Amino acid sequence: MKDNRTPNYGLDAPVAVRNMLVVAAFGIISLITRLLGVWSRQDAIAVIARPLMLAGLGFGAMALWMIYDSKIGKIRERERYLDKINWKGHERVLDVGCGLGLFLIGAAKRLSTGRAVGIDKWQQEDLSGNNAEGTIRNALIEDVADKVEVNTGDARHLPFADASFDVVLSSMALHNIYNADERQTAVREIARVLAPGGRVLIIDVRYTSTYAATLRDAGLTDVRCVQGVFPYLLTLITFGSLGWGYVIGTRVIDKTSSSAA
Numbered sequence: 001m002k003d004n005r006t007p008n009y010g011l012d013a014p015v016a017v018r019n020m021l022v023v024a025a026f027g028i029i030s031l032i033t034r035l036l037g038v039w040s041r042q043d044a045i046a047v048i049a050r051p052l053m054l055a056g057l058g059f060g061a062m063a064l065w066m067i068y069d070s071k072i073g074k075i076r077e078r079e080r081y082l083d084k085i086n087w088k089g090h091e092r093v094l095d096v097g098c099g100l101g102l103f104l105i106g107a108a109k110r111l112s113t114g115r116a117v118g119i120d121k122w123q124q125e126d127l128s129g130n131n132a133e134g135t136i137r138n139a140l141i142e143d144v145a146d147k148v149e150v151n152t153g154d155a156r157h158l159p160f161a162d163a164s165f166d167v168v169l170s171s172m173a174l175h176n177i178y179n180a181d182e183r184q185t186a187v188r189e190i191a192r193v194l195a196p197g198g199r200v201l202i203i204d205v206r207y208t209s210t211y212a213a214t215l216r217d218a219g220l221t222d223v224r225c226v227q228g229v230f231p232y233l234l235t236l237i238t239f240g241s242l243g244w245g246y247v248i249g250t251r252v253i254d255k256t257s258s259s260a261a
């Protein structure tokens with residue numbers, strides 16, 4: 001029987017969004033009290049209230065954009081990203097930092113005999129309502145639970161054998177590893193578990209060019225790092241702290257070792 005519930009893929013960075021909305025609320029209070037003539041430019045409070053109006057505008061816009069992106073934008077974009085893989089239907093897919101399964105489930109929908117495996121350490125600060133049960137519930141609602149498996153684990157030590165996946169995905173997860181060497185370890189782990197002929201797709205708000213360099217270093221070919229016009233705008237308005245983009249690459253089939261075998 002069809003499940004009529006709507007999947008819930010959560011809100012990215014809920015604590016950051018809440019803090020930005022708090023600043024926005026103070027900005028609005030400052031603006032309203034200024035318009036009502038409660039304070040003027042000469043008053044001591046203006047030293048705090050005037051910058052608050054500006055900060056409130058910036059943080060409020062950013063928070064609204066993050067809510068829109070988590071609830072609408074990312075879900076629409078998912079299909080555009082997944083179209084970059086030439087799906088056959090029998091792939092073994094890994095989603096690193098799968099969260100509530102947005103990409104994991106999107107990939108599973110493109111499989112016939114294949115299997116989509118998600119791994120996550122379920123950090124609450126990165127995604128609201130983040131837990132394995134929520135991911136399984138979403139897979140049930142989207143009618144792909146029979147093709148989906150969910151694991152608890154860390155991107156830096158993937159508990160899978162070398163070359164065990166045909167497609168490895170990761171969306172908005174790796175920037176949450178704050179140490180640069182450890183982020184590189186996670187990207188190397190992704191390259192390690194990718195089978196010859198396999199494709200990797202990493203989407204993130206930061207560090208995508210570094211991921212591309214690490215993938216090339218790990219022997220992947222055809223590695224491309226792409227950023228669009230809107231992401232550049234985002235980089236500009238966030239003073240360089242965000243730089244949305246994606247990296248795609250292939251693990252080439254080693255003809256010498258396959259012919260020797």
Ligand SMILES: C[S@@+](CC[C@H](N)C(=O)[O-])C[C@H]1O[C@@H](n2cnc3c(N)ncnc32)[C@H](O)[C@@H]1O
Pocket residue numbers: 009012013096097098099100101102103119120121122123124126127130153154155156170171172173174176177
């Ligand atoms: C912003 S959420 C994105 C979830 C999902 N990929 C999506 O696009 O909706 C980031 C996810 O990465 C996970 N994560 C962060 N660091 C991780 C690590 N070292 N290993 C595994 N998962 C990690 C978090 O727990 C969270 O579920």
